[in-house]
Amino acid sequence: MFDAISPTYERVNRCVSFGRDAAWRKAAVSAARLRDGDIVLDICCGTGDMIRAFAAAASAPKLLIGVDFSREMLSCGEYDACPTPIRLIRADGLRLPVADGAVDVVSSAFGVRNFQDLDAGLREMRRVLRGGGRVVILEFALPENPILRLGYRLYCEKVMPLAAAMISRDKTGAYRYLPSSIKTFERRGAMLECLRLVGFERVRAKPMNLGGVVVYTGVRP
Numbered sequence: 001m002f003d004a005i006s007p008t009y010e011r012v013n014r015c016v017s018f019g020r021d022a023a024w025r026k027a028a029v030s031a032a033r034l035r036d037g038d039i040v041l042d043i044c045c046g047t048g049d050m051i052r053a054f055a056a057a058a059s060a061p062k063l064l065i066g067v068d069f070s071r072e073m074l075s076c077g078e079y080d081a082c083p084t085p086i087r088l089i090r091a092d093g094l095r096l097p098v099a100d101g102a103v104d105v106v107s108s109a110f111g112v113r114n115f116q117d118l119d120a121g122l123r124e125m126r127r128v129l130r131g132g133g134r135v136v137i138l139e140f141a142l143p144e145n146p147i148l149r150l151g152y153r154l155y156c157e158k159v160m161p162l163a164a165a166m167i168s169r170d171k172t173g174a175y176r177y178l179p180s181s182i183k184t185f186e187r188r189g190a191m192l193e194c195l196r197l198v199g200f201e202r203v204r205a206k207p208m209n210l211g212g213v214v215v216y217t218g219v220r221p
Contacts, residue, residue, distance in 0.1 A: 002174070003071065012168050012175075022053075024138055024215075025109060032217075041098060043111055043112075043121075043125070044108050045074075046109075046111075048088075063085050064085070064086045065098070067088075068090065093111070096124050096127075102130070106129055122194060122195060135220070137216040139214055139216065141207070141211060145210075145211065153179070
């Protein structure tokens with residue numbers, strides 16, 4: 001499914017988010033509190049828009065590592081303008097081919113709700129972080145306000161799939177899967193508790209887009 005939508009993935013994201021997806025990623029990069037020389041691992045990196053956001057940060061990472069299981073997503077990424085060394089790995093986010101305590105920041109943008117086992121994925125994030133390392137997760141969410149939630153669901157379940165399918169000419173049902181994955185994903189409080197239970201401290205949630213997008217952060221002790 002992700003292989004099929006890779007050529008138009010970023011174009012669709014820009015259109016259906018009304019261009020706001022870049023601002024959400026910028027907020028996530030800011031929440032990572034980058035330091036010069038950090039090694040950053042981006043899980044479910046797709047076509048690399050989060051990697052490029054990290055590369056554009058004021059504090060330059062020493063290395064950016066992108067992991068995704070979709071071969072076509074990885075091949076569609078464009079990094080010519082990135083000054084930071086980049087390493088792309090085709091792998092499963094639940095079994096990262098990265099040593100314990102090897103990175104300073106682990107991120108994932110709109111990826112963790114696709115994990116077959118959320119707790120296992122979060123434990124892998126913790127495993128590869130050094131002590132004091134930061135986790136940053138950017139993810140969709142259902143707004144807490146019931147009126148906003150109704151409007152959000154109307155857009156995500158009716159308008160967005162139709163518009164996205166027209167732009168991408170997708171026939172796999174990828175953009176019908178998206179709203180169902182948001183609807184069944186953990187609510188904000190439950191996601192924070194998941195981060196605590198796998199061992200992260202100082203966990204926080206910053207809602208954006210009227211609560212429809214959240215930046216989750218935590219620190220490995």
